[in-house]
Amino acid sequence: MIYNFDKNVDRSKNNSVKWEEIGLNFGDNDLLPMWVADMDFETAPEILEAMNNKLNQKIFGYVSRPDSYFESAVNWTQKRYGYDIDPKTLIHSPGVIPTISLIVRLFTSENDKIMIQNPVYTPFSNTVKLNNRKLVINSLIEKDGKYIIDFEDLENKAKDPDLKWFILCNPHNPVGRVWTKEELEKLAHICLKNDVRIIADEIWRDIVYKKHKHISIASLSKEIEDITITCFSATKTFNIAGLQASFVSFQRIEEFNSFNKELEILDIRRNNPFNLVAVEAAFNKGEEWLNELLEYLEANVDYVEKYIKENVPKINVIKPEGTYLMWLDFRNLKLDNDELSRVLKEEGKIALSNGYSFGEEGSGFVRMNIACPRYMVEEGLSRIKKAVDSIIK
Ligand SMILES: Cc1ncc(COP(=O)(O)O)c(C=O)c1O
Structure with missing residues (x-):
């Protein structure tokens, strides 16, 4: 080591x-x-070095984002998961939870229902409830020390025309599942059939153990990619969550534009000097x-x-x-x-x-x-x- x-x-x-x-x-x-x-x-020392270099410049004004920033995320995703993300679909956001909350605000209305899989990371339910949307729970089932998806319940609830979005946690916090290709395909097909869109929170994608493999649900097919918005970051992986930087990939141009516009209105589109260099160093040098x-x-x-x-x-x-x-x-x-x-x-x-x-x-x-x-x-x-x-x- x-x-x-x-x-x-x-x-x-x-x-x-x-x-x-x-x-x-x-x-x-x-x-x-x-x-x-x-x-x-x-x-990682490689990240510290990049941040120290920035610190030594001694000026921390507004920073512009070079193309190499998104390219580093695209290359990492391709190399580790074999999934080609078009850099033009990517937006920088201060975090995955702010991203999900903003998606809920922008692309749903008050009577819309949003499904999550309990037990799950607590802020998921907050992004729904605090935005006055209706929460639908598809509880996971614990069977002999392993959690599985209750597909029957999922399908029944997905038939409700008011159910508009499903928030997927893959890998899953807190039950530790890394969903298999078969599980993801089954889930995606239920969503496709019932016109339910997917937000895929893949913030944990890099922390996966030997016998398991992370698969991005959006990588399964063009059809599935089209109904999915994927969120990921380098922050969980490299212990730099306080730097507040994440990525979101939008396939639909109108959604990309609305989200970007909202960040512009809030004036939070830019990186800060430290997350700019830390994230790129993580993806380029942290493997x-x-x-x-x-x-x-x-x-x-x-x-x-x-x-x-x-x-x-x-x-x-x-x-x-x-x-x-x-x-x-x-x-x-x-x-x-x-x-x-x-x-x-x-x-x-x-x-x-x-x-x-x-x-x-x-x-x-x-x-x-x-x-x-x-x-x-x-x-x-x-x-x-x-x-x-x-x-x-
Ligand atoms: C599933 C999941 N999503 C999102 C987050 C937080 O992401 P961010 O800090 O980018 O909002 C966490 C943090 O533990 C998490 O477990």
């Missing part, structure tokens, strides 16, 4: 949400933070770092699975195919959600994401972020064990 992911990183003065908003969210500052989805690893990161993360996943099996067998681990999030099933303990949170906080002294915050389907589950040095994973696991032991006794 060239890169050292074991390095002890001190984020205590990093203004990190994950480390410095624990008290605000859990009512106790003294917890080990394994909640917010960013990583306790320094970003080795990512490959090593994936090995490290997969070893963390295996470590958690083995430890829990051997030491806390009451918990079932939903093994992720992608993402650095472990979805832990505490339902055997038969605690209600408040009691589970209390035990983890007070007995375990650990900050984990409550499963029910991803929808009621997540009741009895907890999400653990394992994108941190191994010693921290070990510490987190011993705290979880302590919390569970306090209940069993």
Whole structure:
């Protein structure tokens, strides 16, 4: 390994949400933070070098975006996923969630229904509800430790003429599925048949483990691409989410133009000096770092699975195919959600994401972020064990 992911990183003065908003969210500052989805690893040195070069220029005025910026994203997508995105379809946006929210505002009206698959990343439901659109849930089904899509329910709900859009999370946060070609084709055909459009949130596409392969739903056919708007970024992959930069690909020119116009009205079309150079360096020079990161993360996943099996067998681990999030099933303990949170906080002294915050389907589950040095994973696991032991006794 060239890169050292074991390095002890001190984020205590990093203004990190994950480390410095624990008290605000859990009512106790003294917890080990394994909640917010960013990583306790320094970003790739290749990115730091690009940012340092920018810093050394000592002038941070408005920046213009060279063609090489979108080209770097196009080349990465082609190289890693074999999907050719036309750079002319791409728009820079400050983030995937602002993008989805803006799509909802621009291309739906108040009575329109939008479908999501709970348990899923909480801001999905917010983009629908806070914009006064109607939320429709196609709950995922947990079967023998793996989540699958309830296609029957999906198809029934898709028949409703008011259902206009479907928000896909691929790979899926928090259940860790990397949807297969067969699943994506089935889903897309239901959408095509029922005139339902797809927003594909592929922010996690780079964090996928060895036996699995990320497929962009839009890459399946021209017909599917035409009904899809795809969102992705380098920020989750390279731990630069605070720099706020993402990509969105529009196939329909009228939608491309409306979205662009809205960014123009809000005057948020430009990159800032740092995300401009960081994102391009990530895509052009970050592949080795990512490959090593994936090995490290997969070893963390295996470590958690083995430890829990051997030491806390009451918990079932939903093994992720992608993402650095472990979805832990505490339902055997038969605690209600408040009691589970209390035990983890007070007995375990650990900050984990409550499963029910991803929808009621997540009741009895907890999400653990394992994108941190191994010693921290070990510490987190011993705290979880302590919390569970306090209940069993
Ligand atoms: C599925 C998913 N989409 C979007 C985001 C956030 O993206 P952004 O910071 O670009 O809005 C996250 C962050 O964890 C996520 O898990």
